[in-house]
Amino acid sequence: MSMAVLTINGQDYALPDDPRTTLLDFLHQHVKLFGAKKGCDHGQCGACTVLIDGERMNACLLLAFQLEGKAVTTIEGIARDEELHPLQKAFVSCDAFQCGYCTSGQICSGVALMNELEQNTPSTVWFESDYTDNEDIKERMSGNLCRCGAYANIIDAVNIARNDKGAS
Known part of the structure; x- marks a missing residue:
């Protein structure tokens, strides 16, 4: 058995x-x-x-x-061989955490978001003709709450990581 x-x-x-x-x-x-x-x-x-x-x-x-x-x-x-994931690096550089309690969930969700975008998986806002990238990120990350209100920095971190990942 x-x-x-x-x-x-x-x-x-x-x-x-x-x-x-x-x-x-x-x-x-x-x-x-x-x-x-x-x-x-x-x-x-x-x-x-x-x-x-x-x-x-x-x-x-x-x-x-x-x-x-x-x-x-x-x-x-998430990190590979002691090398932080691009989103982890972006969270640090953007100060995308305050108390840090939600950070692990935010990063895991952000990694999934990046995978979804790479695979062209639609979100609900994709069906609106005038959506922006930030609206799409907000929609995809909507299940992760931050009591400190670091949302603007989290969105910045996701955008930076997406651009860095695309460059590598």
């Missing part, structure tokens, strides 16, 4: 015995990764946003056992 595993940041972990364990609790209690934050615990704030097979999802709403065979990427897995 093979053990059920969940791949997190490229490493396999045995799934918890309790099927009621959320991904967020699994990350905190079993894997000791604390980048994804427990904010509202209802999927409304986005502080727990992680990437599941490259798509953003709220870890507080997912049961760990549902993700068997999926690849989970947390904020701890």
Whole structure:
């Protein structure tokens, strides 16, 4: 009998015995990764946003056992070989965080946004003839709240990272 595993940041972990364990609790209690934050615990704030097979999802709403065979990427897995992701660099250069509580979720969501744009995945504003890039970013990031109000800097960081990624 093979053990059920969940791949997190490229490493396999045995799934918890309790099927009621959320991904967020699994990350905190079993894997000791604390980048994804427990904010509202209802999927409304986005502080727990992680990437599941490259798509953003709220870890507080997912049961760990549902993700068997999926690849989970947390904020701890965004950087590659000690090199920060372009969006992480842009967050630092744009001062796109204040208290930092939402930052990991914002960055994971922003990475998903960049992947969506690369794949030409439409958002709801794409169907409006006069949308701007910033409106598209706001729409795609709308599931991530920042109590400090650093939204302008977050949008700037996403734009910088998109341009830097396109240049590399």
